[in-house]
Amino acid sequence: MRDVMTKSMARNIFYGGSLFFIIIFLGLSLHSHRYIVTTSTNAETLTESVAHGKRLWEKHACINCHTIMGEGAYFAPELANVTTRWGVADDPDGAFEMLDGWMKAQPSGVEGRRQMPRFDLNPEETRALADFLRWVDSIDAQGWPPNDAG
Numbered sequence: 001m002r003d004v005m006t007k008s009m010a011r012n013i014f015y016g017g018s019l020f021f022i023i024i025f026l027g028l029s030l031h032s033h034r035y036i037v038t039t040s041t042n043a044e045t046l047t048e049s050v051a052h053g054k055r056l057w058e059k060h061a062c063i064n065c066h067t068i069m070g071e072g073a074y075f076a077p078e079l080a081n082v083t084t085r086w087g088v089a090d091d092p093d094g095a096f097e098m099l100d101g102w103m104k105a106q107p108s109g110v111e112g113r114r115q116m117p118r119f120d121l122n123p124e125e126t127r128a129l130a131d132f133l134r135w136v137d138s139i140d141a142q143g144w145p146p147n148d149a150g
Contacts, residue, residue, distance in 0.1 A: 040140040052125075053132025060119055068136055069144050075114065078145045083130075083137045085148065095130040096123075 037043070057063070062079075063072035069080045088094035103126060107115035121129065 040142070042135065042138050042140075045135060045138065047131065047135075049128045049131040050135045052128035053130070053135075056121070056125055056129050057132060065116070069139075069141050076116065077149075079133060079136070080139075080141055080145055081137055081148070083134045089134060089137050092127075092131065092134065095134050096127045099130040099133070100126045 065073050065076040067074060067078045067080075070078070083089040083095050083098075086095070086098045088098055100123070103119060103121060106118050109115075
């Protein structure tokens with residue numbers, strides 16, 4: 001091998017290396033997309049009620065205080081496993097009743113505690129939000145949140 005690298009050698013290494021890593025990047029992107037779509041999203045259980053609950057989550061900007069799977073603000077509790085914590089992950093009516101009671105009790109007025117605003121959701125909206133939280137809880141989050149408390 002030569003002791004000096006020529007311009008053409010440097011160019012070939014640059015283009016060859018760039019092409020190699022672009023192919024690796026595209027392959028990993030495709031793998032990630034397939035994994036998310038087929039393994040972790042639980043897409044077959046999506047219903048109109050779950051989609052409506054997601055729209056309510058966005059409309060009321062719940063992510064400004066809460067997190068779901070680590071995404072959002074850390075002002076209020078993680079909600080990825082909230083229906084499991086409440087013991088209603090497999091009970092749609094129980095999830096509705098728990099969320100309805102919690103939402104109606106807000107703001108709690110406890111001194112020194114952060115206060116959740118009152119959103120005055122109707123029963124249909126509360127049920128949709130409960131369905132959305134139950135659906136999020138059913139996703140394979142690969143061990144997230146790291147503890148049961150969220």
